[in-house]
Amino acid sequence: MNAPEQSEPAYRTLAAELRARIAAGLYPDGVRLPTEAELATEFGLSRQTVRRAFLELVGEGAVYRIPGRGTFASENAGRYLRQLGSIEDLMNLSADTEMRVVEAPTRQVDLAAAGRLRLDTDVVYRIVFTRSHDAVPFVLTTVWWPAPVAELIADRPEVAAGAVSEHTMIGLLEPHLTEPITECVQSITASTADARVSEVLGCPVGHPVLRVDRLYNNSRGASVELAISYFLPEHYTYRVTLRRSSGRPAP
């Protein structure tokens, strides 16, 4: 209820602006982005602040830089590219995407969903929504909650049918939970668009889509949310950076 709209730092604002320009299709192929000096004068910032913005974009994989040559947009720039290596990353999806509720939460008897959530009853609540980037919907998500969880936020305006907001469901949910969400198990596979996905995302039936299945667990190991998402591959790529878990002895 607080969050008094603190202004974003300059380097983050610049990063967002550059992200937008890349998505807009400027800088295709081998076109160099503006140099640090050019951006500094254009935005009235110091070169160091511009560097900080680029550091973010490099971390996301949106651009790569070559000393002496310049900065270039990555191969699949233009798609929505986000590093999703942690639960925080999933929550931060809301930063530059827009959620639109297609179906308000309704009480249902769903054996499969209840089983996945490991509930004693077969009663769950279901909500369906899309997420858009630059006004283009790129994913359709169905979420199932255990009844006690759903009742915590079922009457919030953000989850009413047709509601548009910049939240994530777990972001909305978490402040009301007694136990924090600490784990999310994801399964990713390929599938095809059914009638509903096709209609909502505007692609042909049978179009290949990325299916992401997420089960969120709290610190006690109880399941809090099941989400199944269908992503349009043209507008979305799932990106993870893997690292060595420990230093390897030199060969």
Next chain:
Amino acid sequence: MNAPEQSEPAYRTLAAELRARIAAGLYPDGVRLPTEAELATEFGLSRQTVRRAFLELVGEGAVYRIPGRGTFASENAGRYLRQLGSIEDLMNLSADTEMRVVEAPTRQVDLAAAGRLRLDTDVVYRIVFTRSHDAVPFVLTTVWWPAPVAELIADRPEVAAGAVSEHTMIGLLEPHLTEPITECVQSITASTADARVSEVLGCPVGHPVLRVDRLYNNSRGASVELAISYFLPEHYTYRVTLRRSSGRPAP
């Protein structure tokens, strides 16, 4: 050919040192790491350079920082991984799968691949293989190497056309490298089977497939291998567990 032992930048050296200290178990529980000022004097660096090192560690999820309080090692100290998926997991793929070489490594001029690998030349080596589980091929992979890398293993029997083994390409490669592979950037999306995928994996043309794009980098940040794989969704699901990256207590 040359590479006369260029020293690592100071912030990277410091980051490595701090990583080692965290792994060694200093800074357990809620023990604060040294402040920026302390580290600056200890290592004879400026505070800005120390900040740069911390920026890396925060990006890895190794530490979290609270203004006014200090810097703390993340929950799972020792292994600063934001996801359970690791490079080791990729290498262990070979445990119960079988690799069959479809095309032996051949020298090619490939602008796109060379660009992805950030080479100065356009010459790369390409190898194509499938991987099977219980004699059922479930993935077709094309790998591109920089010429100097390819020449390290091009004459090994495991990469000859038709060869069958239980290795992974990076597993074969790594013992011959001077720098260890420390990072792998993955992009995952959905696509459809083309003629070749269809033929090799035995699915219809146009069948949805999971496309996984991996770029392996060594400890100096140079790209060592580019691999593009097409997985049959019927026989393969990409599974990751995400955890909260910071052990930061809830507010």
Next chain:
DNA sequence: CGTTATTTGTGCGTATGTATT
């Protein structure tokens, strides 16, 4: 072939703001 200009990378110094103790 070296020279020069451009562009990114590293490192340092300073100042100011904000959150916590």
Next chain:
DNA sequence: AAATACATACGCACAAATAAC
């Protein structure tokens, strides 16, 4: 209120890689 510690922002200098001349 004061001290501590991180966050942002600007400035400068020099190194290294690249490209053009």
